[in-house]
Amino acid sequence: MSKKIFFQDIPKEVGKKIDLYGWVYSIRAHGKITFLDLRDHTGIVQVVVPPDGTHPTFSPEDVVHIVGTVAPRPEHLINKKIKTGTVEVQAEKSEIISHSQTPPFPLETSGYDIGEDIRLEYRYLDLRRQRMQRNILLRSSFVQEIRSYLVQKNFTEIDTPILTKSTPEGARDFIIPSRLQKGKFYALPQSPQQYKQLLMVAGFERYFQIARCFRDEAQRSDRAYGEFTQLDMEMSFVEQNDILELVEDMFTSIVKKLFPEKNIMQSPWPRIPHAEALKKYGTDKPDLRKNKKDPNELAFCWTVDFPLFTKQSQEDFFHGSGRATFAPSHHMFTSPHPDDIDLLDTDPLKVRGLQHDLVLNGFEIGGGSIRIHKPDIQQKIFDLIGFSKKQKQEFSHMLNAFTYGVPPHGGIAPGIDRALMALLGEPSVREVVPFPTSASGKTAVMNAPSEVTAEQLAELGIRIVDE
């Protein structure tokens, strides 16, 4: 196999004989001549196959190898819609490397009208459609741009564990039985919240990670079942305004670069107090677009001045298990507003938290806060949310860490899937995730969850309860 030429580079090869490797995208007969549109991950090129009797019969989606000469197209046949539209390749030799049977659904359409189950079962075909290729390539560019922006600003990328302990984000954990310590379980992280705060204690003042997070809660259009990805970031020695300014500057520069056709409606982004948002828009994630039908309008805003607490409900299984009065409206590490500290003792529901939510076109695409860094305040919050002695014990490592010199710190975690969904105007996060799970938790292509052997269960010291 000779070095593969990327199709986007073919116009540079006019007059040369080249080897093409790619997929048959479409086939058109024109008299006795066959025109193939050939596809690779960089573009589409037209191949002219003469009726000389040496070429095989192609089918759509075959993987082929074609040797041919790059020729300029006559002026009136130039196709401005594709990058290689000024040229075509005159096939001399061709072979089918891998034949494709007929795909179970069309690949040249947007695919919105096809059932999600079958799209996920054949995701490796569904991802071939132009829209999905664009989404996944853009996703790659999006995270590269985020990384290069943050690295330039002196951020360090640090991975935190996936096998870890239950984290108090208010959702249900996925748990993993331990073989070495039978009867005990790891949990998958709902977010790296505690680790990122510990990294601040460790002196990595500017941390980020494109982090995988896990929540066993029902699927929605803006939330995939099971796992999602967030830009997790945290900074030391900052105030809330520093975080908001940095994130605004980052998103603004990335939108300019990757989505030049989109317009950010208002800049600087409005910062709306929570109470005002509820009063004026009836929601804490207002959609500030003027024309919701214009796909190029982007209306970012911040919601700030959230109440630190909400009333605890019976469903709050993590905090006071519904028996306490207050539950954190963000999470239990959010700092109260410094002006409201006294209210913690007198009227906790009036305390504002230093929380900030990032909203784009009516979607909450990120949330964060300035964190508590004083052990006595953290202790007080634990009491107010009704933590038992045992629950406090579970977080004693945080209180302990805070006794060794902890910097004031805060952060935010924009969701990658959700931000891309909103930026691209896609109807669901599953249109920007390569291999999403279905609503019932079934994985794409592979049929998981699945049964395991009795030996595996015995090794782990667990048993399935018969219903």
Place this chain on the structure above:
Amino acid sequence: MSKKIFFQDIPKEVGKKIDLYGWVYSIRAHGKITFLDLRDHTGIVQVVVPPDGTHPTFSPEDVVHIVGTVAPRPEHLINKKIKTGTVEVQAEKSEIISHSQTPPFPLETSGYDIGEDIRLEYRYLDLRRQRMQRNILLRSSFVQEIRSYLVQKNFTEIDTPILTKSTPEGARDFIIPSRLQKGKFYALPQSPQQYKQLLMVAGFERYFQIARCFRDEAQRSDRAYGEFTQLDMEMSFVEQNDILELVEDMFTSIVKKLFPEKNIMQSPWPRIPHAEALKKYGTDKPDLRKNKKDPNELAFCWTVDFPLFTKQSQEDFFHGSGRATFAPSHHMFTSPHPDDIDLLDTDPLKVRGLQHDLVLNGFEIGGGSIRIHKPDIQQKIFDLIGFSKKQKQEFSHMLNAFTYGVPPHGGIAPGIDRALMALLGEPSVREVVPFPTSASGKTAVMNAPSEVTAEQLAELGIRIVDE
């Protein structure tokens, strides 16, 4: 809080009054004057505290805020060992933001002599030591360099699922009970092997990912318990030589940039057939350094021409469960050498596989292969390793995918932890992982695995077996 000045930038501020935020690294009294070395994530700066009665009594590791004026140091007091050695800060006002009690172990040493259990329990302090800061910052730079190299070469970064199905990498899986489909389990991926092959079928011809992988197998110095990180990459329309050349060029350019003091002994890297390696060096991962005591020698080599199969052992619980004759020496998707196809029927142990192992200073830091892309060959391999009908069924999605136009493809997966360990000359991967688990599977800082509630188990439909 004003915008924080990074300590590395202080020499630019001579004559100016600035705000410093950081940790007290060391304290020296000189007559009545106190000298503080203050630390942030970019460096160390000397602060001179006058005996004017307004300054607090500092302790090591306190987080402090100091207002002072940057002054040049007299010529004979310049400290060339630190970036800020030409200046010092004359403190005018100072406060302790967060006091530190005495750390449980010294932070100014290398830390090699301290017990690993206590280092992991207080990892947020252990990571403050200079060596660990350097390792973690270098790790961040290392993955950034990898990404920017690959993106320039037209690779797309694509995340694959963590909640997935058992993968046949020969180690024990971690499994996760499903709440929505009781009695069934997800598995954490031992590698993204199948997903990356499916991405080749999907037409993403050059894929990479800094991927988290999970194996429930015993800890070693070059293997952390539980999870590790690999650069997972795969390319379509390539031959083995293309992969080897690309990886060699990538590592060579990154070593030059990030480790300029290191010398690569031989270039191009030797490619040693497996049989020759065993005969000449007694191992398939030879250490080709001339002087093993020189910390700056890097000897890379490739091991190639592995046998496709080894004899199956009783412990092979994944393949034929010890009952078949042959087990894959790499994994079951590795392509046989095209010259040896006929031997599959006559003498399988003589078949060479298109496998390649990347070796650095005696450590296997990566392995990969050209994959099978023909369903009939894959089927034959399944038979030879003794797959049952049910096991074949578990991989039917791969065989099915291969009927829709699959490009020839191959890849490699260098371990990030292990490569960094070898590059830095660290004695264990745990010196380059931010929060590693202990040998017994206990997580750093947080005490997992831990007990879960009866309600959680009931929801998942499992029970702990009493011993």
